[in-house]
Structure formats: structure tokens, C-alpha cells
Amino acid sequence: MTTVARRRMGVEERREQLIAVALDLFSHRSPEDVSIDEVAEAAGISRPLVYHYFPGKQQLYEAALRWAAEELTARFAEPHEGPLGARLLRVMERFFDFVAEHGRGFSALMRGGPAIGSGRAGALVDGVRQAAFTQILAHLDVSRPFPRLEMVVRSWISLAETTALLWLDGRRVPRTELERQLVHDFAALAAVSAAYDARMAQVVRRILADEPENGIFADLVGRLMELPEPA
Amino acid sequence: MTTVARRRMGVEERREQLIAVALDLFSHRSPEDVSIDEVAEAAGISRPLVYHYFPGKQQLYEAALRWAAEELTARFAEPHEGPLGARLLRVMERFFDFVAEHGRGFSALMRGGPAIGSGRAGALVDGVRQAAFTQILAHLDVSRPFPRLEMVVRSWISLAETTALLWLDGRRVPRTELERQLVHDFAALAAVSAAYDARMAQVVRRILADEPENGIFADLVGRLMELPEPA
Numbered sequence: 298m299t300t301v302a303r304r305r306m307g308v309e310e311r312r313e314q315l316i317a318v319a320l321d322l323f324s325h326r327s328p329e330d331v332s333i334d335e336v337a338e339a340a341g342i343s344r345p346l347v348y349h350y351f352p353g354k355q356q357l358y359e360a361a362l363r364w365a366a367e368e369l370t371a372r373f374a375e376p377h378e379g380p381l382g383a384r385l386l387r388v389m390e391r392f393f394d395f396v397a398e399h400g401r402g403f404s405a406l407m408r409g410g411p412a413i414g415s416g417r418a419g420a421l422v423d424g425v426r427q428a429a430f431t432q433i434l435a436h437l438d439v440s441r442p443f444p445r446l447e448m449v450v451r452s453w454i455s456l457a458e459t460t461a462l463l464w465l466d467g468r469r470v471p472r473t474e475l476e477r478q479l480v481h482d483f484a485a486l487a488a489v490s491a492a493y494d495a496r497m498a499q500v501v502r503r504i505l506a507d508e509p510e511n512g513i514f515a516d517l518v519g520r521l522m523e524l525p526e527p528a
Numbered sequence: 529m530t531t532v533a534r535r536r537m538g539v540e541e542r543r544e545q546l547i548a549v550a551l552d553l554f555s556h557r558s559p560e561d562v563s564i565d566e567v568a569e570a571a572g573i574s575r576p577l578v579y580h581y582f583p584g585k586q587q588l589y590e591a592a593l594r595w596a597a598e599e600l601t602a603r604f605a606e607p608h609e610g611p612l613g614a615r616l617l618r619v620m621e622r623f624f625d626f627v628a629e630h631g632r633g634f635s636a637l638m639r640g641g642p643a644i645g646s647g648r649a650g651a652l653v654d655g656v657r658q659a660a661f662t663q664i665l666a667h668l669d670v671s672r673p674f675p676r677l678e679m680v681v682r683s684w685i686s687l688a689e690t691t692a693l694l695w696l697d698g699r700r701v702p703r704t705e706l707e708r709q710l711v712h713d714f715a716a717l718a719a720v721s722a723a724y725d726a727r728m729a730q731v732v733r734r735i736l737a738d739e740p741e742n743g744i745f746a747d748l749v750g751r752l753m754e755l756p757e758p759a
Binding site for chain 2: 408419444445447448451452453454455456458459460463464467469470474475477478481482485486488489490492493517
């Protein structure tokens with residue numbers, strides 16, 4: 298890349314490039330150990346030019362985390378059409394697309410980091426979780442969640458986070474299986490909760506009523522039934 | 529409490545008192561907003577005496593988090609006797625005992641805090657998670673976990689954390705039900721994973737083979753089967 302070509306990069310493009318470089322560097326090492334000189338070198342620009350876009354490392358780090366949070370949230374949008382299981386599966390596919398593409402950025406976002414006050418990093422992560430929660434409630438046609446439904450949805454979200462972080466560590470399980478498994482997990486957690494709560498049972502029945510015979514939720518019951526026989 | 533009585537408090541007792549006061553104050557407000565003066569006042573001792581035990585707020589905060597981590601970890605110990613479901617249920621009861629007794633300390637531990645580098649708070653929390661993970665593997669008689677088993681156990685641990693944090697927020701669901709539910713959740717997540725993995729299926733079959741007819745895992749299948757009928 299020539300100097301002329303580098304100079305032609307627009308403001309937004311340059312910001313995005315620096316954010317991508319930052320996500321990569323900050324997730325390899327502690328932000329304290331990464332210098333702006335390294336960011337400049339990795340981006341192929343001068344140190345003063347980095348400061349032109351971001352007044353300091355902290356600002357660059359926060360911008361990088363914010364970018365990851367917004368990008369991830371955007372993947373949750375899903376049309377309100379068709380069986381719920383299939384909708385959730387499509388969201389899971391896009392979720393793992395994001396995790397696969399931006400693995401380091403995802404880890405950096407979820408684990409926060411020492412350079413950013415955990416309050417602010419935590420607020421970004423909580424924003425993503427809240428967006429996921431709101432989306433799921435909307436798909437379930439529930440405007441005011443009751444305690445057990447809130448627990449099922451929020452605890453499933455943390456399950457999806459943990460599963461994705463563990464998958465990133467070596468990618469030793471096919472992601473397509475984990476996408477399906479997480480949809481099954483949602484159904485399983487909802488069903489367990491429904492065993493204790495009539496309103497939850499109503500939600501589960503409503504989901505299953507819309508589910509086709511060969512749908513992903515129906516599939517779960519069959520799978521569970523095949524297992525319990527001792528070998 | 530008289531000054532004489534206060535002076536009689538031993539070193540360890542005084543440290544524990546300050547840690548208890550710290551857990552309470554730091555979990556109500558950001559550690560930045562809590563002064564050592566307030567800690568001293570809440571403990572009924574002088575500011576210099578607080579510094580005698582802890583050189584600074586950061587050290588006190590870390591000691592408080594460390595106390596919570598150790599106390600919680602101690603609750604995981606469970607004899608290797610009897611059906612696995614019953615063992616896990618007893619651990620869940622002690623886990624919710626801890627959460628109920630030290631709710632603020634638990635939240636402070638799990639959410640970390642701005643005063644402590646998220647690296648160090650994170651390491652404490654990861655230590656607790658690792659202890660839980662190791663205990664569960666030992667009960668499952670597995671020395672080297674394979675990827676899917678690791679995912680099930682670790683993601684269930686995050687599910688238990690989230691469930692407890694949500695329960696603390698208003699305590700709107702009976703904790704005894706959540707203790708049972710989390711045991712059922714473990715079985716459900718293991719069963720879903722078993723549907724994709726032969727080794728996981730083997731683990732699930734082994735668990736179920738040891739389970740009595742009226743055990744907590746057996747109960748789950750019955751509960752699940754009663755639900756799917758559309759109303």
C-alpha cells in the first residue's frame with residue numbers, strides 16, 4: 298500500500314480501520330501493554346494521525362467496544378414471521394457469524410478490559426443483553442414479562458454468551474450444531490420453568506402450537522426421548 | 529457497643545467486620561463514591577484504625593471480594609455418595625443459602641467493580657467458576673473433560689449465576705423452586721448436548737442409571753412430557 302493510497306482513506310474508513318486494529322491488539326494483550334505507537338504501526342499511519350482520530354488510547358478502546366456492541370445488536374433483528382424456533386435459529390446463525398468473524402472483538406466486549414472502567418464496559422455489554430432480551434420478548438408477543446419468563450430469557454442469553462466464548466477457545470465443536478443446540482436449550486429451559494409456573498406453561502404451549510411437525514422444537518422432544526434408556 | 533467492648537475485638541474479628549462493612553457499602557454504591565471515613569463510621573472505629581488493618585480502599589475492596597469468593601467456593605464441597613441429582617440439589621441449596629445471606633457480596637463479586645482492575649476481580653470470579661467446574665467433573669467421575677461436556681458444565685454454571693442474580697433482584701420466585709429448577713436445567717442441557725454427541729450421551733446414561741425412580745432427574749422427564757400438549 299503506497300503513501301498516496303493511504304492518504305486517500307476517508308475519515309470514517311480510517312476510524313473503522315483503527316477500531317479494527319484496536320480490537321485486534323487490545324484483545325491479545327492488556328490495553329495497558331499496548332501503545333499508541335503499536336496501533337499506528339499496525340494501521341500503517343503515524344502516531345499523530347492516530348491522535349487526530351482518537352484523543353487517547355482509552356477513547357480508541359471505548360470506540361472499539363462500542364463498535365462491537367452495535368454490530369452484535371444489529372444481528373438480533375429478525376422478521377416476525379414463521380415458527381419461533383426457526384426465527385431463533387436464524388438469529389443464532391447470525392450470532393455465530395459475528396462471533397466467528399469478530400472473535401477477538403467479541404471476547405474483548407464480553408470480558409471487558411482493565412483499561413476501561415468496568416462500569417462503562419459493563420454498561421455496553423448490558424446494553425447488548427438488554428437488546429437481545431427485548432427482541433426475544435417481542436417475538437414471544439409479551440410486553441410485560443413476569444419473573445420466571447425474565448429468568449428463562451436472561452439466563453438463556455448468558456448461556457448463549459458462555460457457549461460462544463467456549464466455542465471460540467479452540468472451535469472444537471461444529472458451530473452449526475451449537476446454533477441448533479442453543480435453540481433446543483431455550484426450549485428445554487422454558488419447559489423446565491413451565492413445570493413450575495402456569496403462565497410459563499402457557500407461553501411454552503403457545504410456542505409449540507405454532508411449531509411445525511418437523512420444526513426444531515418438535516425435534517427436541519424426540520431427541521430427549523431417545524436418550525434416557527440405559528445402555 | 530462501648531469503646532471498651534470495641535477495643536476487645538481481635539485482629540481477625542476486626543478484619544472480618546471491616547470486610548462485612550465493605551461488602552455492604554461497595555455493593556450499594558460505586559467504590560469511588562465510598563470513603564474510608566464512611567467505612568470507619570459504619571464499623572464504629574476511627575479512620576486510622578481502618579488503615580491499620582487495610583493500607584487503602586483498594587486493598588479492603590479486594591479483601592472483601594476474596595472473602596466472598598472463598599466463602600462461596602467452600603459451599604461446593606459435597607460427599608461423593610448417593611444419586612448425582614440429590615448431590616447437585618444439596619449444593620444448589622447451599623449456593624442459594626450463600627446468595628440469600630450475602631446477596632450484596634455476591635452481586636459485588638459477580639459484577640466486579642470499578643475500583644478493582646477488572647482483571648483482578650475477573651480472576652477471582654473465574655476462580656470460583658473453576659472450583660465449581662472441577663467439583664462437578666469429580667462428581668461425574670470425569671478427569672479429562674471433552675469439549676461438549678466442558679460446554680455443558682461451564683454454561684450451566686453461568687446459568688446458575690444469572691439465575692441467582694435475577695432472583696436477588698426482588699426475590700419474586702421461591703428459591704426452593706429455583707434450586708430444583710437448576711438441577712433440572714443441568715439434566716436438560718446435558719440431554720440436549722447428548723443428542724449431538726455419543727460421549728455426552730454416555731455420561732447422561734450413566735447419571736440416569738444411578739438415579740432412583742423418584743429422583744429429581746427422573747422427575748424432569750415426567751414434567752416435560754406433561755407440557756407439550758396444546759391447550
